[in-house]
Amino acid sequence: MRRLLDRLDRAFFAEAPAERLAIVRLLVGGFALVYLCVRAVHLQRVGHLPPEGFRPIGVISVLSAPLPLWAVRALIGAAIAAGAAFVAGFKFRVAGPLFGALLLWVLSYRNSWGMVFHTENLLVLHVIALGLAAAADAYSLDARAAGRTAAGPPSGSSAPAPHGRYGWPLRLLCAITVTSYFIAGVTKLRNSGLDWALSDILRNYVAYDNVRKIALGDTHSPLGGALVRYGFLFPPLALASLAMELGAPLALFSRRIAVVFCGAAWLFHLGVLLTMAILFPYPLLGIAFAGFFELEKMRDLRRPRRAGPA
Structure with missing residues (x-):
């Protein structure tokens, strides 16, 4: 049993290059950002709906009544801004978790008005997982500010070596x-x-x-x-x-x-x-x-x- 657990541990925390995780961040985050921008008008329309149609689900269950329209718009705008920072890898330790939380909130709020879009679940979970990881150690503004790039910087410092923190x-x-x-x-x-x-x-x-x-x-x-x-x-x-x-x-x-x-x-x-x-x-x-x-x-x-x- 111990040997099996050790094998599972090595498999889950297998080393991977920072570039691979960063590319996935760019793809997933880029899709989420474009998705939010394309659907921004639709997402804020729920602020015009009658309050009788509000059926909170998931994290939105903390609310007993709909949010005012200005708050709905502000949260969508904040999600888009955090998404841009997520993709760019700017202040990622803050922007990563923040974008995951805001994306979950904004999409869950829209789904609290009738039809639930199950197609969004996998995207949200992926963004949250990436936001909690070291996904901006390459191909990011944070990496550039730290004097490194995915291919190795001219300053002489090396790019992050493959590591389990990029694999898990x-x-x-x-x-x-x-x-x-x-x-x-x-x-x-x-x-x-x-x-x-x-x-x-x-x-x-x-x-x-x-x-x-x-x-x-x-x-x-x-x-x-x-x-x-x-x-x-x-x-x-x-x-x-x-x-x-x-x-x-x-x-x-x-x-x-x-x-x-x-x-x-x-x-x-x-x-x-x-x-x-x-x-x-x-x-x-x-x-x-x-x-x-x-x-x-x-x-x-x-x-x-x-x-x-x-």
């Missing part, structure tokens, strides 16, 4: 990602059992989703509406999605399995978009899976190869 946040991000998919798979089994993969449940869900959107005049998927005529297609698709979700934790133990999982999850979200017009931008852009890959090696692809000796 990446492993945590991966663990959060696979857990979110595993929970989805378990939920399917609890609600439907194996009928999810052996019956017309998925087919009926696709049909219902598109019919409802057509009735409401919302964007729907013509492809999904056409495919429901072919019932034999859906049990294999349902089984594949269930296998991907339940097998997700295996991605933590093998790089090859991780690549397969990331590809399968990406195809799953592509299928959801094509058949139900439901967009999950965070995983579809691949950012949700960034922690699984050695992203710092991309810079080597840009370097021209030196010709060998004649």
Whole structure:
């Protein structure tokens, strides 16, 4: 048992370069910042809604009444400002946790007015995890101010060496990602059992989703509406999605399995978009899976190869 715990400890705190964690910070933080900016107008509109529709969830449960409009706008503005500092790696020890807290608050507040956007959960958890890590020790204003860069500064001081403090946040991000998919798979089994993969449940869900959107005049998927005529297609698709979700934790133990999982999850979200017009931008852009890959090696692809000796 002790040996197993030691192996798990070494795996979770495996050394990783500061550049890898910093690139993930730029990708995740950049997406979160753009997401906030694009949805800023929509997020502040809840300040105009009747107070009767306020149903606080999560951290918002501390409130017994809605916030005034000026406070809603101020918090959104503060979240955007903290997000910019998060991406730039400026005063990250403060900006990192602050952005995670503000993002959680702003998005939870919006979700306290009716529809809950589950697509935001993974993003928020990733930002919080990165905000509590040493994710600005490279490719950041803090690193530049300290006289170092990811590639090593001209001043002679060296870039941070690979260390477990850069490895555990990446492993945590991966663990959060696979857990979110595993929970989805378990939920399917609890609600439907194996009928999810052996019956017309998925087919009926696709049909219902598109019919409802057509009735409401919302964007729907013509492809999904056409495919429901072919019932034999859906049990294999349902089984594949269930296998991907339940097998997700295996991605933590093998790089090859991780690549397969990331590809399968990406195809799953592509299928959801094509058949139900439901967009999950965070995983579809691949950012949700960034922690699984050695992203710092991309810079080597840009370097021209030196010709060998004649």
